Amino acid sequence: MFHKEEYNGSREQNYDRLIRQLDALLEGETDIIANLSNASSLLRQFLDDVNWVGFYMYKGEQLVLGPFQGLPACVRIPLSKGVCGKAASDRATVRVPNVHEFPGHIACDAASQSEIVIPIVKNEELIGVLDIDSPILDRFDETDQRYLEKFVQHLIAHI
Incomplete structure (x- = not known):
């Protein structure tokens, strides 16, 4: 279903195609674990220069590791800690150009340089967060943020 070579348009066109693929992939499926697993895999294949793509689920006043693609990760994150905790607490996207300059950053993978949550x-109701890390400084821009937020909105329709 997914072929990287199909993404030969502008960044915006490629993101639109990605979101259409997400909808097609998740159509008719209601299992949250299955849908988050496929969503993380789809994003990992689509995005260049990322080393971790996954989900943390909100459970009992903390975030708990969910489906992901990448190296093993921190299992539990308090809402008061790290980029994921801030995005969950504020219920707003957090884009960090340099994670080493983010107070309280949780380093699960030493290679990570930038992050978007x-x-x-x-x-x-807070369900969780989508967390994406990159080994490149300032990897994520406004276009990434806008389309990743749109990706999450489409994902929400399937969970």
Whole structure:
């Protein structure tokens, strides 16, 4: 289903194609673990220069590791800690150009240099966050943020 060579348009066109592929991939499936697993895999294949793509789920006032693609990761993150905790607490996307300059950054993979975290909120209820790390400084820009937020909105429709 996924062929990297199909992404030969502008960044915006490629992101639009990615979101259409997400919808097609998840159509008719309601299992949250299956859908988050496929979503993380799809993103990992689509995005260049990333070393970790995955989800943390909100459980009992903390974030707990969910489906992901990458090296083993921190299992539990308090809402008061790290980029994921801030995005979950504020219910707003956090884009960090240099994780070493982010107070309280949690380093699960020493290779990570930049990060973007998008909260997953459905019916005003925090479900979790989408976390993406890159070994490149300042990897994520406004275009990435806009389309990754749109990706999450489409994902929410399937969970």
